[in-house]
Amino acid sequence: MLQTTVKTYQNYINGEWVESVNKETFESINPADTNDIVGRFQSSTEEDVIKAIEAASDAFQEWANTSPSKRAQILNKAAAILESKVDQYGEELTREEGKILSGAKGEVQRTAQTLRYYAVEGLSFTGETFPNDDPNMDVFTQREPLGVVSVITPWNFPISIPARKIAPALITGNTVVFKPSSDTPLIAVRLVEALHEAGIPKGVINFVTGSASKVGDALVTHPAIRAVTFTGSTGAGEDIHRKASLTTRTQMELGGKNPLIVMEDADIDHAAQLAVNGGFSLTGQACTGTSRVIVMESVADEFVQKLIEKTQSQTIGNGLNPDTKIGPLANNKQLKNVLNYIEIGKEEGAELVYGGNHLTDSEFSNGYYVEPAIFTNVSPTMRIAKEEIFGPVIAVITVNSYEDAIQIANDVEYGLSASIVTKDIGLAKRFTREIEAGTVKVNRTTTGNLINAPFGGLKKSSTSTFRESGRVGLEFFTQIKTVYIGY
Template sequence: MLQTSVKSYENYINGKWVSSVSNETFESINPADTSDVLGKFQSSTKDDVETAIKAASDAFPSWASTSPSKRAAILNKAADILESRVEQYGEELTREEGKILSAGKGEVKRSAQTLRYYAVEGLSFTGETFPNDDPNMDVYTAREPLGVVSVITPWNFPISIPARKIAPALMTGNTVVFKPSSDTPLIALRLVEALHEAGIPEGVINFVTGSSSNVGDPLVKHPAIRAVTFTGSTGAGESIHSKASLTTRTQMELGGKNPIIVMDDADIDNAAQLTVNGGFALTGQACTGTSRVIVMKSVEEAFTAKLIEKTKELVIDNGLVDETKVGPLANEKQLNNVLNYVDIGKKEGANLVYGGNRLEGPKYDQGYFVEPAIFTDVKPDMRIAQEEIFGPVIAIIAVDNYEEAIKVANDVEYGLAASIVTNDIKLAKKFTQDIEAGTVKVNRTTTGNLINAPFGGLKKSSTSTFRESGRVGLEFFTQIKTVYVGY
């Protein structure tokens, strides 16, 4: 794609668009066509972050005392703005992250819905009143905002994940310093831009771009930061959690190694389709993506054949092409990581029965395209069955029975999402109790969660403290006072 000029974008601090003190920028590029540059963004420094934190601190008292209806009005107006620009923003998201256009547009719409959801839920989110034996005393709890919140988000859902963190933070009266992934800064900026145009007061939300090595520490360790909400890798989450002080609350949504169990009574065609949808949609780049299929030996051959058949039907191309079902990986690092794990799987003795190659040719050479990979003869202790790959690689593990399937499914350090495909209602119920995962599905893909339902994982997939999404998503951003009033 021939470009004559590249637009520069600025940080958003204290209600103004400003350049970094570093006077340096980085580029956001299209992973389907690396010659397509979406813009230049600020390479921020510690000083930029500290300026943003001060702005958020100064704005907090006024925003905390702003009426809930006024906060809700701003969220609703920002949602209107996002919805009015779905076509533009959906295309920008696809160009920046790589997912197919329908998914890009859908994510923008979902983000607007998230803003509206919290605008409503926040109006009735309050404390409790407790009965007591003294008729001349009232006892109740009051929920109050925490203060300045750091929001640190990944590239795979670059506007919807920020929306589900920022909306409840703002609705409960907190102020925000937001750092998006350096792979997807433009679509993140569009969310901030919508809030700005909706009339959010100066300093209530602040936006800084740049590498985590330069800006990560002050976003976590600054004494004014009262909470950090982060979605990303388990390693990065553990680092953030360890750096936060005793008075800084953390919310970590981290990695997954999500299984789908295929029982011998399953509809094989449906099971294969659910696996394709969960493992290869979004190019496998979802924390809830299906990466392990634990299948009964009696149906392994039929299932594998059907999975390969459906995978062959997938059109791999630029996400802007209508027929595309699988876009590129988001960046070169992801491409190299996936190819490396394909090699690891082969060396471990697993059988690569389909895909796993970097794609070549005129429509692929400028991007990070790889064939979805399917391995059979996978042992539960192999690295491809234990470690998060975050790409379109599926490991098929054959077992003899349900008990062995559950043992294999639970024998990883993660516990984010899991599914079973079966027509046995009693077994499905047992699965929901036996599986060690925060999101449990029956006859559905491992991916996807409702805006109005809690989301989070167990074990190393989460801090297992405060859930995101749904009404409970407001809890992380508030603290409770218990009040006794005597008359």
């Protein structure tokens, strides 16, 4: 595409848009067309982060004392701003991340809904009163904000994930320092702009862009940081968890290796569609994506045939094209990683029955495109069956019983999301008890979660301390005091 003048965007610190201390920038590139530079952003330093933290710390007490209705008013106004610009922001998100346009617009709309949801829930989130034997004493708890919260977010849902962290942090009276992924900083700018336009006071929300290797430690180890909420890889989450001090809370939502179990009585056509939707939407780049299908041997051939047929119908291309169902991978690192795992699967002896090719011809020549890959004859011990690939690769594992299926499903280090396809209600209920996953589904994709329901994983998919989303998403951002008042 014809490259117009590239805009440079700034950090947002203490209510002002400012350059980084070193005045260096980096470029955000369109993964569908690497000749298209989406924008230039600040390559921040630790000094920039410290300024942001200090601004948040200075603003904390006044924001904590701000009435809940005033905080809610700001969130609602920011939501209205986002809703008024869905078309623009959706297109920008598609250019920046690669996802299809309908998904990008839906994510912006979901972000506005999240802000509105917490604007309401935050008004009734309070402590408890406890009965006691002394008629001249009241005993109750009161919830208070923690202080300065670091919000560190990924590129795959680069506005909705930040919103489900920032909104509950703000409504409960905390101040925030927000660092988005360097692959998707523009849509993060738009979220901060909406809050700024909505009238959020100086220092309450601060925003820095740049490399995690340069700014990450300060966001975790600075003594003013009271909590870190992070979504990303398990390795990065473990590093943050180790570095955080005893007095710094951590909330980690990490990787997944999510199974879809297909039983003999399943609607096979429906099961195949669930696998395609869960495994290949967002080009497989969802932490809850379906990366393993564990299917009963008696229906395996039929399932694989339908899976291939449905995958063949998925148009690959630029997400701005309305016919596209599968866009590019988000960056060159992702492309190399996915192609590497496809080669690993072949070397391990799995059979690549569909796709897996690096697309480089004509309209694909300047993008990070790969065909969705389907492997059969996969052993549960293979790396493609154990390790998170984070791309459009499905490993089909054949079993002869539910007992084998559940054992294989649980025999990984992750426990984020899982689903079963069956008409047997009793078996489905048993599955919900026995599966080791934080999000459990029956006859639905492994992907997707409601904004008003808790979200999080087990095992190495999460710290399993505080859940995100829903009303319980407010708990991470508050501390409890127990108060005894005698008369």
